[in-house]
Amino acid sequence: MSDVKEKGKCWLYSDEVKKHFFDPRNIFKTDEEAEEYEKSADGIGEVGSPACGDVMRFYIKVKDGKITECRFKTFGCASAIASTSVLSEMVIGMKLEDAKKIKPQDILKKLGGLPPRKVHCSVLGDKALRAAIADYEGKQK
Amino acid sequence: MTKKEIYLDHASTTYLDEEVFKEMEPYFSKNYGNPGSLHYKGLESKEALDMSREKVAKLVGSDVEELVFTSGGTESINLAIKGVALTKGKGHIITTTVEHPAVLETCRFLEKKGFKVTYLDVDKDGIVSVKEVEKALRKDTILVSIIYANNEIGTINPVAKIGRVLRKKGILFHTDACQAGGALNINVKDLDVDLMTLNGSKIYGPKGIGLLYVKKGVKLEPLIHGGGQENGLISGTENIPGIIGFAKALELGQQKREEENGRLVELRDRLVTGVLEKISKTFLNGHPTERLPNNANISFLDVEGESILLHLNEKEIYVSTGSACSSKELEISHVLNAIGLKADAAHGSIRFSLGKRTTKGDIDYVLKVLPGIIESLRRLSPVHLEEVRK
Numbered sequence: 031m032s033d034v035k036e037k038g039k040c041w042l043y044s045d046e047v048k049k050h051f052f053d054p055r056n057i058f059k060t061d062e063e064a065e066e067y068e069k070s071a072d073g074i075g076e077v078g079s080p081a082c083g084d085v086m087r088f089y090i091k092v093k094d095g096k097i098t099e100c101r102f103k104t105f106g107c108a109s110a111i112a113s114t115s116v117l118s119e120m121v122i123g124m125k126l127e128d129a130k131k132i133k134p135q136d137i138l139k140k141l142g143g144l145p146p147r148k149v150h151c152s153v154l155g156d157k158a159l160r161a162a163i164a165d166y167e168g169k170q171k
Numbered sequence: 172m173t174k175k176e177i178y179l180d181h182a183s184t185t186y187l188d189e190e191v192f193k194e195m196e197p198y199f200s201k202n203y204g205n206p207g208s209l210h211y212k213g214l215e216s217k218e219a220l221d222m223s224r225e226k227v228a229k230l231v232g233s234d235v236e237e238l239v240f241t242s243g244g245t246e247s248i249n250l251a252i253k254g255v256a257l258t259k260g261k262g263h264i265i266t267t268t269v270e271h272p273a274v275l276e277t278c279r280f281l282e283k284k285g286f287k288v289t290y291l292d293v294d295k296d297g298i299v300s301v302k303e304v305e306k307a308l309r310k311d312t313i314l315v316s317i318i319y320a321n322n323e324i325g326t327i328n329p330v331a332k333i334g335r336v337l338r339k340k341g342i343l344f345h346t347d348a349c350q351a352g353g354a355l356n357i358n359v360k361d362l363d364v365d366l367m368t369l370n371g372s373k374i375y376g377p378k379g380i381g382l383l384y385v386k387k388g389v390k391l392e393p394l395i396h397g398g399g400q401e402n403g404l405i406s407g408t409e410n411i412p413g414i415i416g417f418a419k420a421l422e423l424g425q426q427k428r429e430e431e432n433g434r435l436v437e438l439r440d441r442l443v444t445g446v447l448e449k450i451s452k453t454f455l456n457g458h459p460t461e462r463l464p465n466n467a468n469i470s471f472l473d474v475e476g477e478s479i480l481l482h483l484n485e486k487e488i489y490v491s492t493g494s495a496c497s498s499k500e501l502e503i504s505h506v507l508n509a510i511g512l513k514a515d516a517a518h519g520s521i522r523f524s525l526g527k528r529t530t531k532g533d534i535d536y537v538l539k540v541l542p543g544i545i546e547s548l549r550r551l552s553p554v555h556l557e558e559v560r561k
Contacts, residue, residue, distance in 0.1 A: 042481070051481065057551055064550070080515040080554045083475060083495045083503075087553035103553035107477035107496035111551065147501060 043108060044142035050112035055119050056101050067101055072169070075161025077154045084110045088158040090121075092166055097121050097129055102158070109144050109152035116140045117155040126163055132156045177488040177533045181373075181465060181526035182322055182350060188375035188527075191419045195377065198412040205408050207398070216411050223418035230425050231367070231384055232358040239383045239401045240414050244349040244370035246394070247383035248273040248316075250404060251345045251366040254391030255314045256281050262313035263287040267299045268509040269326075270318050271347055275505075278316075287311075295560070296458035297326035297510050304333050312342055319348040319362075320355060323493060323506040323522060324457030325466025327355065334363025343389060349373055353424030354432060354463055365389050369421070371413065375527065376420030380413035435464035435525050438534050442523060443467050445538040450545050454559070456507060456520060465525040468493070470512070472556045474519050474548040482544040483521075488537055493520040516559040 041048055058064040068074070071089040078085040084106035091099040100121055104114045117137050121129050134153040138144060144152060178186075198219065204212035206220045224235045231238075241247045252274065256264065266278055268290045278288045289307045293299050299317060308315075315337055320327045330346050337344045345366035348357055352374040359367055366389065371380035385391060385404075397406025424431075447453055452472035471479060476492030483490055493504030495518060507517035523537075 051478075052485065054551065061550065076553060080518070080556065081513070083501075083514070083518050085553050103551055105473065105552040105554040106475050107494070108481050110475075110496075111478060148496075 043112070043144065046116070046140070046142040047109060047112040047144070050115035050141075051108040054104075054111055054115040056115070056122075058101060058103070064101075064103070071101070071162075073162040073164075073166030075158045075163070075165055077157045077161060078106075080105060083107070084152065084154060086110070086114050086154050086158040088114070088118075088155070088162040090159075090162045090166060092126065095126055097124050097126065100162075102155075106152065107148070109141075109148045110154070113137050113141060113144075113153050114155040114158070117159060121159060126166075130160055130163055132159065175487070175533075177486075177529075177536060179523040179525060179529065179533075179537070180489045180491050182325075182463075182522065182524035183491060184372045184378065185375045185526060186528075187377055187416070188420060188423060190423060191376055191416050194419045195412040195416040198415055202411075206411065207400070207408070216409075219415055220409055220411060223414045226418040226422055227382065230357070230421050231369075232360045233384055234387065236402070237385055237387055239385055239404050240409065240417070241381040241383055241401075241405050242379055242410070243372065243381040244271070244347070244368055245273040245381075246405070247368035247370070247381040248345075248347055249277055250383050250391060250394040251368060251385075252277045252314065252316055253281070254394060254404065255343055255345075255366075255389075256284075256286055257392035258390045259313045261285060262311045263289065263309050265289045265291065265304060265307050265312060265315045267291045267293055267317055269293050269297055269299075269321055269323075269506045270316070271322055271349070274316055274318070274347055293326075293509055295511050296461070297321055297324050297456075297506065298458060298461065299328055299333075301329055301332045301336060305336055308340060308342065314343045314345060316345040316347065319346045320350040320463050321457065321506060322350050323504055324468045324510065325350075325463035325524075326457045327351075327461045327463065330364065331362050338363045350463060352421060354428060354435075354465065357425070359384050359386070369417075371417040371420060374420045374424045377413050377416040380410055380417045382417065431527070432464040435529070438525055438529055438531060439465060439467050439523075441531070442525075442534045442537065443469065445534070446541065449538060449542050452556075456510065456512070463524075465529075467523040467525075469521055469523070470507075470516050470559070471519040471521065471545055472516060472559065473552045473554045474545060476519055476521055478548055479519070479521055479544060482548070483537075483541070486540050488540070491522045491524075493522065494518045511560045513556075513559055513561050515554070515556050 072092045076087040087103040089101040204216040206217040349370040365386040367384040369382040372378040456468040476494030477496040503517040
């Protein structure tokens with residue numbers, strides 16, 4: 031039928047979500063790298079619970095008040111993985127003060143939107159990021 | 172050459188069998204008559220309808236008068252449960268926690284209307300105990316409704332044993348046999364049921380057609396009022412091509428049942444053994460042997476089901492998941508919850524349901540690509556589950 035999209039074109043989410051889900055940025059390439067980062071990251075923050083279906087863990091490295099590197103781990107569906115991936119791209123090079131101000135809406139915009147019912151549970155990345163920044167700032171005192 | 176699609180979601184719906192389609196085809200625009208009409212055109216349809224009814228009656232072991240065609244499994248279930256309830260006016264209904272939503276939501280609706288409902292728990296494999304059913308019976312129990320074979324985990328309930336107990340006590344018994352039509356014995360006398368639901372779209376028949384067997388003497392309040400078709404229970408001009416297709420599909424399914432079951436069990440076990448051997452932290456949900464030949468429901472710990480599903484989808488392998496992320500309510504599968512799985516573990520469940528066109532090559536391809544998908548999702552996951560049961 032002409033009004034049904036051809037295969038590969040009908041997808042649950044936006045193209046941007048698809049891109050980040052299948053090729054997430056700033057992830058660990060090996061388990062060794064992940065272990066190393068657990069020790070060397072300047073701040074680590076985690077939110078969510080596996081029982082609810084979404085857990086996000088954010089790692090940052092900081093220099094002169096700016097985020098120089100970050101990594102993440104996400105347990106969750108495509109929108110959860112994509113939203114954390116997009117966030118990780120957004121924050122590199124960003125001042126901590128600005129990073130703290132990132133809202134779920136900012137992530138959503140970059141993703142090209144999500145189905146409404148997915149927004150609440152999937153976009154927890156900003157909270158994980160703030161937890162990582164708080165972890166870093168706590169260590170500075 | 173385009174890559175072959177691997178459809179492993181037959182429990183959701185099946186394709187229409189070619190032979191079935193051939194039987195249906197003349198009844199769309201050539202023999203289109205209304206079987207209620209008195210002219211040749213109508214009588215042509217009436218004859219086809221009667222022949223299909225006789226065919227189905229033989230297959231389920233009933234009389235033709237005991238068959239009601241509906242628009243599908245959901246309508247049959249609604250007619251069975253509401254039909255009994257509204258006839259009795261009040262009373263108590265027994266069902267289980269692992270029924271299809273068509274049963275659960277109908278029962279919840281009746282609770283709002285003042286009926287009492289007991290939802291029986293099942294064991295860790297998903298089986299309801301005959302004793303528990305007997306224990307739940309009350310003086311005012313009007314109906315027991317129990318799923319024959321579970322649509323999510325494939326577990327088969329001891330319907331015939333329950334039927335025998337209820338027959339002795341004179342309690343009406345309905346079974347939702349939607350998943351059983353092509354795989355199990357559906358003889359209503361062997362099963363000792365008063366009401367049985369079947370569905371065309373799970374047995375390589377058309378969508379939009381279902382059956383409710385109603386034992387002689389069982390009184391049901393009609394569900395759809397109108398011209399009085401289907402013994403006055405479901406009014407509206409009969410879906411002739413649908414009924415013809417349903418009858419043919421059921422016939423083919425039941426005829427080839429033994430042979431096809433043997434083939435499916437072999438393929439399914441190859442899949443289950445392969446997954447459990449190749450991928451750590453995985454386990455099979457549902458009963459190890461008392462299960463549908465085509466069902467493999469497997470949990471993959473530390474990863475989420477929708478993510479697995481979408482990676483498989485990209486390889487043109489089609490499955491379904493009990494993860495909350497895939498449901499409208501964002502809740503995990505009520506069936507996996509009922510068999511005692513922790514939500515954490517239920518999120519990573521995938522249902523593979525095999526079918527007629529599934530080959531050994533398909534299974535081997537799944538076994539080839541799946542370990543890599545799980546490995547990459549696990550490397551991405553911050554979760555490390557130990558306990559799987561509540």
